[in-house]
Amino acid sequence: MKSDMEQISNLSGYVNIVGAGISGLSAAITLASSGIRCNLISSMPSERAQSVLAEGGINAALDNMGEGDSPEEHFADTMRGGCYLETESCIHGLTKGAPDIINELARFGVPFTREDNKIIQRPFGGQKKRRTCYSKSSTGKMIMTALIDVVRKYESEGLVVRYPDHVLTGADIKEGILNFVTVKSRMTGDVIVLPGPAVICCGGLNGFFEGFTTGTTQNTGDCAAILFNEGVEFANLEFIQYHPTTVAIADKRMLISEAARGEGGRLYIERGGEPWYFMEEKYPESGNLMPRDVVSREMFKVMRDPSLGGTVYLDMREISKSCWKNKLSDLREEIRSYLLVDPAVTPVPVAPGIHFFMGGIRVDDGHRTNIKGLYAAGECASKYHGANRLGGNSMLAAVYGGKTAAESVIKDAGVLSGILNIQEIGKADHSDPVYDADTILSGSVRNILIRGLGIIRDEDSITSAIDELGKLYKEGMHDIDLKRIKLAEAMLMCARERKESRGAHVRSDYPDTLDDYKKTTCCSMNNGKIIITMQDPLKERR
Amino acid sequence: MMGRYIIRILRRKREEDKSYWQDFEYELNSPGDTVASALRNINSREDLKDASGNKAEPVIWESSCMQQKCGACAMVINGRPGLACGTKLAGFKKPVVKVEPLRKFPVIADLMTDRSILYENLKTLRIWLECDAELSREDIDRAFEASECIQCGCCLEVCPNFYCGGTFFGMNGVPLANRLLTESDRAEYEKAASEYKKHIFNGCGKSLACRDICPRGIDTEKMMVNANALAVWKRRKK
Numbered sequence A: 001m002k003s004d005m006e007q008i009s010n011l012s013g014y015v016n017i018v019g020a021g022i023s024g025l026s027a028a029i030t031l032a033s034s035g036i037r038c039n040l041i042s043s044m045p046s047e048r049a050q051s052v053l054a055e056g057g058i059n060a061a062l063d064n065m066g067e068g069d070s071p072e073e074h075f076a077d078t079m080r081g082g083c084y085l086e087t088e089s090c091i092h093g094l095t096k097g098a099p100d101i102i103n104e105l106a107r108f109g110v111p112f113t114r115e116d117n118k119i120i121q122r123p124f125g126g127q128k129k130r131r132t133c134y135s136k137s138s139t140g141k142m143i144m145t146a147l148i149d150v151v152r153k154y155e156s157e158g159l160v161v162r163y164p165d166h167v168l169t170g171a172d173i174k175e176g177i178l179n180f181v182t183v184k185s186r187m188t189g190d191v192i193v194l195p196g197p198a199v200i201c202c203g204g205l206n207g208f209f210e211g212f213t214t215g216t217t218q219n220t221g222d223c224a225a226i227l228f229n230e231g232v233e234f235a236n237l238e239f240i241q242y243h244p245t246t247v248a249i250a251d252k253r254m255l256i257s258e259a260a261r262g263e264g265g266r267l268y269i270e271r272g273g274e275p276w277y278f279m280e281e282k283y284p285e286s287g288n289l290m291p292r293d294v295v296s297r298e299m300f301k302v303m304r305d306p307s308l309g310g311t312v313y314l315d316m317r318e319i320s321k322s323c324w325k326n327k328l329s330d331l332r333e334e335i336r337s338y339l340l341v342d343p344a345v346t347p348v349p350v351a352p353g354i355h356f357f358m359g360g361i362r363v364d365d366g367h368r369t370n371i372k373g374l375y376a377a378g379e380c381a382s383k384y385h386g387a388n389r390l391g392g393n394s395m396l397a398a399v400y401g402g403k404t405a406a407e408s409v410i411k412d413a414g415v416l417s418g419i420l421n422i423q424e425i426g427k428a429d430h431s432d433p434v435y436d437a438d439t440i441l442s443g444s445v446r447n448i449l450i451r452g453l454g455i456i457r458d459e460d461s462i463t464s465a466i467d468e469l470g471k472l473y474k475e476g477m478h479d480i481d482l483k484r485i486k487l488a489e490a491m492l493m494c495a496r497e498r499k500e501s502r503g504a505h506v507r508s509d510y511p512d513t514l515d516d517y518k519k520t521t522c523c524s525m526n527n528g529k530i531i532i533t534m535q536d537p538l539k540e541r542r
Numbered sequence B: 001m002m003g004r005y006i007i008r009i010l011r012r013k014r015e016e017d018k019s020y021w022q023d024f025e026y027e028l029n030s031p032g033d034t035v036a037s038a039l040r041n042i043n044s045r046e047d048l049k050d051a052s053g054n055k056a057e058p059v060i061w062e063s064s065c066m067q068q069k070c071g072a073c074a075m076v077i078n079g080r081p082g083l084a085c086g087t088k089l090a091g092f093k094k095p096v097v098k099v100e101p102l103r104k105f106p107v108i109a110d111l112m113t114d115r116s117i118l119y120e121n122l123k124t125l126r127i128w129l130e131c132d133a134e135l136s137r138e139d140i141d142r143a144f145e146a147s148e149c150i151q152c153g154c155c156l157e158v159c160p161n162f163y164c165g166g167t168f169f170g171m172n173g174v175p176l177a178n179r180l181l182t183e184s185d186r187a188e189y190e191k192a193a194s195e196y197k198k199h200i201f202n203g204c205g206k207s208l209a210c211r212d213i214c215p216r217g218i219d220t221e222k223m224m225v226n227a228n229a230l231a232v233w234k235r236r237k238k
């Protein structure tokens, strides 16, 4: 019997992290600080990952605002916000671990906004206490800069080896075990075979909705599509978060952070020539800070009501001068530059836009997938957020999830070093140009998905979207295009299977939330067929 | 200015090939359209043809955030380095816009360059915290600004003293050096300070060409003065 330490050191050099946003960096730091050398693969350097866009903040029950906040309350808000679709155990882990995470980030030098040397916290949607720590309105960028610097030190010690212009091209999975992944350099076209376990941190499925999300073009969804087609189980793909306050700018939707409402921004629509602050009237307790699924749904309804003005505005005129200066200066600048108005003076027209994917690779509390040696964390994994994510919880989940996944790799070292056929890292004997998915086909897939997976859905629209997707299959099409269509089909099939309304999944034909569906929608490929089942939330894989 | 634009792109398939100009037509859809909008639109055309009607290959370029926050799309636009996603076409007087790859870095293809030297240099400079950060109220704003650098490379593109592989590393490490020196006591940074002196302080000709170029609006002069004070003049952090 080899000792634990020996088994762990066997893995050194053979753990592959795919994705270098917050979750990938967090996993790399956890492994490297335990002395395990890892490979950090990303299609672009970390500075370009979607995580740098995160604005409003990151949650932890520090109770710095003296409101009696606690991890238990954070737990309760997260469970309720996610409509009870997660295991209690994982949410307990996340919310109890949160204060330590913030303290660690502060030690890494994240310049959280402070008063009297204390990190201050802002209110965010769906939360009863002021719990969101922030760096003005650029929290993601500040966290990324600090984490990148930590990882750089490990790079200099040889504990993290970066492959910073490499896309995942394949995963060799046989009999439920991952043997290696292949990655290809976007610069040289060289294909490299990387044996060993992998932690997938490739971000959300934005690439399926290109131009219509607040995220990046870099998260193409190709990585998820490849894994899905190799038999990796996915979950809850029907839950897509529409953020209430986004604006169309050239090439994408720009987010106006929830921080704007947290600091006093109000939503209205015109009614009889007067502004009607509909959220405040309908939900007197939380008003504009209801969870995002509720706000987006209400906006959708009032925008379609012919007796009302048609456009919803975000009115930020009551935000104080000092708040603009100290907490939201970057947001104000951004709105001025893109929309050519000063939000302190003029209300801004907004509409819900695709922002976050609660669904993704199905993992247990330890971030294990159904494949031995394969883990997933961050936005690509379906964990913590259930049917609707609370603002400020996803960066937290990315840090915590990356760390938890890496800890599971360490715990599983014995099993992993036993089953994995460790071979030399090597260059495959071919290199070819990187194939980007067919943009015209991707556009068609996107348009079909948007029709089937709008804020409010029904059986007919979903089924006709599935039929339309079916017509896109063609003889001789490129492998990655084929795989993308399959995953798109799975998203629609998940939405059709859930015959209820819950969180971000609203069915006009099944408006009620049903106990029978307090389950995870699981989907996987078997012999070329997509199989959908409803199962209990997953605590531990055996 | 609305209407039809010509996007004139300096192209080559591989680094070793000769580059050539190719024109594409682009109809401005809205005053917010940027160089990135045009490139995206060009690449989404079925049977792509250039402005003379010849068959053309999609243009190779990099993008990610489309919001001037990630640095991926830096290129030279009408002679000036900038972000494609932040450069509005309507802002140009003439409807012909010339787009080239950054010239200081090896070209991979078309508008895509290899900027890996940026990251190598940051490693040589030992840009990482050696101990826990301690931030006082006054330091927060400085650390915030210093953390904003997106590693696009525009400041190096205009720098008369920087070239890839040279001993002078240019501006891109300076904001981050500021972050470290602001956030913790400089006594820990003897080695980093000495690299800073060797690779930045000694080579900078103070031309300040980088002053107005940063797409994030980082005040490079202020950053440089402050980093020099901390690293070279050993002024202790208050």
Ligand SMILES: Cc1cc2nc3c(=O)[nH]c(=O)nc-3n(C[C@H](O)[C@H](O)[C@H](O)COP(=O)(O)OP(=O)(O)OC[C@H]3O[C@@H](n4cnc5c(N)ncnc54)[C@H](O)[C@@H]3O)c2cc1C
Pocket (backbone or CB within 6 Å): A018, A019, A020, A021, A022, A023, A024, A041, A042, A043, A044, A045, A046, A049, A050, A051, A052, A053, A054, A055, A056, A057, A058, A139, A140, A166, A167, A168, A201, A202, A203, A204, A214, A215, A216, A218, A219, A220, A221, A222, A223, A255, A355, A356, A377, A378, A379, A380, A391, A392, A393, A394, A395, A396, A398
């Ligand atoms: C505009 C915006 C604002 C947000 N604001 C907040 C907020 O205030 N608070 C909050 O908690 N959350 C916020 N979020 C959500 C949060 O930022 C993300 O969920 C989180 O940062 C995701 O981190 P990640 O590590 O999972 O992935 P990402 O940061 O998306 O990183 C993905 C990584 O995977 C790599 N990759 C992708 N595809 C491939 C491939 N095929 N091959 C190889 N590598 C690949 C990329 O290069 C990248 O390195 C916001 C999101 C957006 C878009």
Ligand code: FES
Pocket (backbone or CB within 6 Å): B062, B063, B064, B065, B066, B067, B068, B069, B070, B071, B072, B073, B074, B083, B084, B085, B086
């Ligand atoms: S795409 Fe990110 S800066 Fe232009």
